[in-house]
Amino acid sequence: xxxxxxxxxxxxxxxxxxxxxxxxxxxxxxxxxxxxxxxxxxxxxxxxxxxxxxxxxxxxxxxxxxxxxxxxxxxxxxxxxxxxxxxxxxxxxxxxxxxxxxxxxxxxxxxxxxxxxxxxxxxxxxxxxxxxxxxxxxxxxxxxxx
Amino acid sequence: xxxxxxxxxxxxxxxxxxxxxxxxxxxxxxxxxxxxxxxxxxxxxxxxxxxxxxxxxxxxxxxxxxxxxxxxxxxxxxxxxxxxxxxxxxxxxxxxxxxxxxxxxxxxxxxxxxxxxxxxxxxxxxxxxxxxxxxxxxxxxxxxxxxxxxxxxxxxxxxxxxxxxxxxxxxxxxxxxxxxxxxxxxxxxxxxxxxxxxxxxxxxxxxxxxxxxxxxxxxxxxxxxxxxxxxxxxxxxxxxxxxxxxxxxxxxxxxxxxxxxxxxxxxxxxxxxxxxxxxxxxxxxxxxxxxxxxxxxxxxxxxxxxxxxxxxxxxxxxxxxxxxxxxxxxxxxxxxxxxxxxxxxxxxxxxxxxxxxxxxxxxxxxxxxxxxxxxxxxxxxxxxxxxxxxxxxxxxxxxxxxxxxxxxxxxxxxxxxxxxxxxxxxxxxxxxxxxxxxxxxxxxxxxxxxxxxxxxxxxxxxxxxxxxxxxxxxxxxxxxxxxxxxxxxxxxxxxxxxxxxxxxxxxxxxxxxxxxxxxxxxxxxxxxxxxxxxxxxxxxxxxx
Numbered sequence: 298x299x300x301x302x303x304x305x306x307x308x309x310x311x312x313x314x315x316x317x318x319x320x321x322x323x324x325x326x327x328x329x330x331x332x333x334x335x336x337x338x339x340x341x342x343x344x345x346x347x348x349x350x351x352x353x354x355x356x357x358x359x360x361x362x363x364x365x366x367x368x369x370x371x372x373x374x375x376x377x378x379x380x381x382x383x384x385x386x387x388x389x390x391x392x393x394x395x396x397x398x399x400x401x402x403x404x405x406x407x408x409x410x411x412x413x414x415x416x417x418x419x420x421x422x423x424x425x426x427x428x429x430x431x432x433x434x435x436x437x438x439x440x441x442x443x
Numbered sequence: 444x445x446x447x448x449x450x451x452x453x454x455x456x457x458x459x460x461x462x463x464x465x466x467x468x469x470x471x472x473x474x475x476x477x478x479x480x481x482x483x484x485x486x487x488x489x490x491x492x493x494x495x496x497x498x499x500x501x502x503x504x505x506x507x508x509x510x511x512x513x514x515x516x517x518x519x520x521x522x523x524x525x526x527x528x529x530x531x532x533x534x535x536x537x538x539x540x541x542x543x544x545x546x547x548x549x550x551x552x553x554x555x556x557x558x559x560x561x562x563x564x565x566x567x568x569x570x571x572x573x574x575x576x577x578x579x580x581x582x583x584x585x586x587x588x589x590x591x592x593x594x595x596x597x598x599x600x601x602x603x604x605x606x607x608x609x610x611x612x613x614x615x616x617x618x619x620x621x622x623x624x625x626x627x628x629x630x631x632x633x634x635x636x637x638x639x640x641x642x643x644x645x646x647x648x649x650x651x652x653x654x655x656x657x658x659x660x661x662x663x664x665x666x667x668x669x670x671x672x673x674x675x676x677x678x679x680x681x682x683x684x685x686x687x688x689x690x691x692x693x694x695x696x697x698x699x700x701x702x703x704x705x706x707x708x709x710x711x712x713x714x715x716x717x718x719x720x721x722x723x724x725x726x727x728x729x730x731x732x733x734x735x736x737x738x739x740x741x742x743x744x745x746x747x748x749x750x751x752x753x754x755x756x757x758x759x760x761x762x763x764x765x766x767x768x769x770x771x772x773x774x775x776x777x778x779x780x781x782x783x784x785x786x787x788x789x790x791x792x793x794x795x796x797x798x799x800x801x802x803x804x805x806x807x808x809x810x811x812x813x814x815x816x817x818x819x820x821x822x823x824x825x826x827x828x829x830x831x832x833x834x835x836x837x838x839x840x841x842x843x844x845x846x847x848x849x850x851x852x853x854x855x856x857x858x859x860x861x862x863x864x865x866x867x868x869x870x871x872x873x874x875x876x877x878x879x880x881x882x883x884x885x886x887x888x889x890x891x892x893x894x895x896x897x898x899x900x901x902x903x904x905x906x907x908x909x910x911x912x913x914x915x916x917x918x919x920x921x922x923x924x925x926x927x928x929x930x931x932x933x934x935x936x937x938x939x940x941x942x943x944x945x946x947x948x949x950x951x952x953x954x955x956x957x958x959x960x961x962x963x964x965x966x967x968x969x970x971x972x973x974x975x976x977x978x979x980x981x982x983x984x985x986x987x
Contacts, residue, residue, distance in 0.1 A: 316545035316561055318634015321674050321761075321877050324986055328878040331987070341983040342634045343549070345557070367545060368800070368912060372560040398799055416798060417765040417894070420885050 305432050308336040310358040312349040314365065314373050318342050322395060322416065323364035326423065333424045346376045350384055358389075359433045365395040371404060378409040388433050392426075394418065446719035448888055462722045464679035466842045472834035480841045487732075487837070491827040495735040497728050497840065499786050500751045504827035505818065509537070510782075511789040512814045513590055513755065517542030517567040518801050519916040521578035524567040528582060530804060536811055539582070540590040540755075540791055542566030543600075548635040550596045550971025553920045562917035565801065566592070569600070570924040571964050575607040584608050588619035590665070590755070590789075595637040597624030597663075598646050599970045602957035605658060610962075621662040621711060624650060627688045628667045630864045630981065631873060632674035637971065640865050642978035646953065648695035651706050653954035664692055665755065667713040671869075673761045675877025678718060678726045679843060683850030684869060685712055686730075686737060687860040693742060703742040704749045712754035716778040716785075716792075717762025724830060725839040727756060727785030732840075733847055756787035763798050767893035771795035776813050783823040784830060790814055801910040867984025874986060924966065931964040939963045940973055947977040 311327045313320055320342060331337045338356050340349055353361050361381070365373055374393055381389050393405060394414035402413045414423050447468070452458035460468040469476075489495055492502030501508055514531055516539065517524045528539055543566040546558035552570050553562045562568050567578060579589075593600045604620045626643040629636045636643065650663040668676075668685035676684065689710050696706055714730070716723055735750035744750055759778040763771040775792045782790050792810040794802035802810070817823050830836040857863040864870070883889045890896050943956040960970050 313634075316549045316551075316557065316635075317565075318629065318636070320634055321632075321874075324874040325878045325881050327986060328874065329881075332878075337987075339986045341985075367561060368564050369560040396799065415765065420881060 306334065306336045307360065307427060307430050307432055308338070308356065308358040309360045309362060309427060310338045310340065310349065310353045310356060311362050311364065312340040312344055312352075313342045314344055314346050314349055314363055314377075315367060315369055316343060317365065317367040317369075319366040320364070322366070325420075326362065326364065326394065329420045329424055330427055333428060335427055346373060346380055350377070350380045350386070353381075353389065354384060354386060357433075360390040360392060360427060360430050362392045362394065362427075365393060365397070368396065370395060370397055371401060374405055374410050375408055390430050394423075446722070446889075448883070449890070462678075462719055464677045464722060464726075464843060464846050466722070466839065466846065468721075468835075468839075472838055474834065476834050476838045480838060482837055482841070484832070487841070488831060494739070494747060494750065495732040496751065497732040498828035498831055500731070500753065500788070502827070504786065505783075505824040506827075508788070509818060509824075510787050510814070511538040511588070512536050512811055513538040513540040513757075513789055513791045514794075514802075514807055514811055515540045515542050515592065515791055516807065517578075518544075518565070518910065519563040519567060519913055520920050521567055521569070521574045523563075523913075523916070524578050525580055525582075527804070527807075528578070531807065531811065532582070532587065534808060534811060535815060538588045538590065538789065541578075541592060543591075543593055544568045545635070547967055548593060548595065550599070550637055550967060550975070552966050552968030553917065553924050555968055562920055564912055568917075568920045569603070569967060570920070571927045571966050572603055572606055572610075572961050573923060573927045573964065574920075575603055576610075579607060579611075584611070584613045584618045588621065591620055591622040594623050594626050594629045594633075594635055595643065596967065596971045596974075597622040598650050598953060598957055599961075599967060601650055601653075601658070601661065601663060602954060603961045604661075606958055606961035615657065616659050618658070619660045619662070620658070621665050622650070623667060623713070624664045625666045625688065625713075627691065627860060627864050628670050628685075630983075631684065631869050632670035632676075633667075636981045638974060638978040639981045640861050642974075643981070644691060644695050644861060645950075646974070647692050648699065649952045649954055651692060651696045651709065652699055652701060652952055654709055655701065655706050657954070662709050662711045662753075664689075664709070665711045665713050666692070669713045669715045669758055671873065672715040673758075674870075675873040675875075675880060677846075677876070678715075678722055679846035680850050680873070681715060682726060682730045682733070682843075683847045683854065684860065685714070686734060686847070687851055687854045689734075690737070690741070691860050697742075703738065703744050704746045707738060707742065707744060708746070708749045708751060708753075712752060713758075714754055714756045715758055715761075716756055716782045717759035717774070718781075720777065720781050720784075721836065721839055722843070723781040724784045725836060725843045727782075727787070728828075728836075728840045729843040729847060731786070733844060753788050755789040755791060756782040756785055757789070757791040758793050760793045760797060763793055763795065764891060764894055765798040767899060768795055768798065770893050771798070772809060772813075775810055776817070779813055779817050780821075780823070783817055784828075786828060796908070796910075800908075803908050803910050805908070865984070867986075870984065871986065927964050927966070935963040936960075936965050936969075940965055940969055943970065944973050944977060947974060 450459035491499040668681035672681040734752035794806035
């Protein structure tokens with residue numbers, strides 16, 4: 298198991314929840330992570346949090362990263378955290394990026410978001426964070442049909 | 444963000460300057476450069492106000508026509524938006540530029556579960572005619588034109604604007620609305636699409652066709668190279684894709700048997716102002732020329748006005764930084780300068796706090812003042828196209844022209860812009876460039892003050908005031924929506940929606956039916972829902 302996990306690439310789902318269509322940031326992050334050798338799935342636009350969590354479960358990812366530019370990051374992230382817990386994905390790493398005021402970072406972290414990457418974050422810093430994520434225990438076994 | 448690549452020689456001097464569009468700038472220009480491109484003032488420029496309009500659409504430029512200032516405004520409920528409209532008009536703003544919230548842009552009512560948390564957040568919520576009655580209350584629509592930042596359901600909003608204006612006694616032939624109504628750019632860049640490409644383009648054709656006879660002063664389409672650029676396109680691609688998109692809308696309208704001179708002058712443009720100053724000025728000049736030539740040679744337009752590239756040159760969002768936000772005030776001034784030197788008819792600037800928030804009144808006012816200063820204190824009004832004849836600018840204008848044509852040829856090679864967008868070819872190209880661009884900034888190849896040069900500790904940077912989202916506004920909005928549903932004539936609403944569905948299915952122009960629906964207080968969600976049922980939804984092509 299240990300070796301399996303070490304061999305497996307960290308798998309990331311980049312999601313665009315809600316109605317906002319500004320996806321330059323999400324795409325840049327997806328391309329950067331893929332370039333860094335991670336396994337990346339991008340949901341595309343206008344996804345519900347439910348659909349994003351379902352995809353994360355089906356694709357057996359280790360991290361869900363949401364890109365939110367509309368200002369609705371607090372309610373959306375709260376929903377993400379709750380839903381992951383409810384779906385038994387409590388060990389999923391959760392991150393959010395986008396237009397996020399400094400004052401909201403602590404709020405997001407206290408509700409269970411593991412990292413916040415506001416606009417202007419360096420790609421190196423971001424990639425390093427994702428690279429440090431170890432594949433989840435349940436990751437592979439939790440895959441399709443599981 | 445960064446404006447050019449500066450490649451250093453061994454001694455720290457700049458050896459090479461490469462603009463975003465891929466054009467190399469020489470250390471000096473002279474008469475030989477103009478000779479090398481065969482520069483002919485008659486053919487390349489024409490007099491100001493004359494074909495090919497490289498210099499200006501009007502002979503006397505800003506002496507006789509100020510640019511229209513049109514800051515992007517709208518948030519929360521129609522009441523709050525109305526208040527901000529009046530503030531800006533009271534401060535000398537000459538047009539409106541209406542921001543809608545995301546549920547409205549996506550054709551959802553405020554009480555739709557998908558709208559939760561988004562009502563009134565990035566713009567004003569509009570559910571029915573009742574909201575327009577509040578938002579535009581007390582605004583003289585014979586005098587003030589309204590830009591409407593709406594795309595997928597622009598037809599609905601245009602119909603609502605007409606229904607509102609008529610109800611308030613404004614003459615249909617005197618009101619002026621400019622809905623964005625450019626769905627292909629939404630698919631490339633901004634993401635507020637609903638329906639698949641072909642029916643979506645057909646709806647745009649419906650608005651263009653309808654305006655010929657019914658709303659003669661409206662500009663039903665504003666093609667937005669702006670958002671394509673914000674997504675990662677170069678300035679040359681911004682213009683190339685915009686012209687290709689505009690041509691797709693022209694073709695859709697011509698197909699219905701209209702003469703190009705009867706509608707094409709109603710298509711306007713929205714271009715971006717951030718980046719290298721010279722490249723933007725050359726871009727605007729080249730764009731005016733290419734558009735005029737496109738209309739004359741490809742579409743055989745005869746009326747010179749049909750050949751006018753009229754536009755809002757503004758914004759500059761991706762040039763602004765989150766770091767040291769007050770630097771954005773200075774950036775805005777230089778962006779406005781490029782718009783003025785480029786001959787903009789209409790202008791709006793992103794406000795310095797926009798990397799954080801919906802602009803606060805102070806930030807919005809600073810942007811407006813910047814625009815007023817440039818006209819009234821700096822001298823940009825004095826003479827038309829002041830850079831004309833410059834060895835450098837004329838050379839660069841020609842080079843931009845060539846680049847734009849190269850990019851247009853690539854789109855043709857993809858089978859045209861509709862096909863290219865359907866298959867995600869433009870989207871993938873632009874996203875890859877955005878990534879490259881971001882890397883270049885982070886590696887310091889492209890300089891951005893406050894980001895990779897003259898960086899300050901985060902803690903030293905003053906945080907900006909935030910526009911606070913008012914949670915209770917959503918509840919009030921939903922209340923009004925429910926009141927509308929309760930009090931309207933239900934039968935009239937149902938039957939007008941039925942007529943809309945028939946028009947949509949039978950390939951008839953949907954505009955008359957939409958106006959009827961708006962008059963009957965049908966909701967945005969109901970009207971957009973009819974189109975969802977008939978047309979289906981766009982399937983986003985994959986990124987990788």
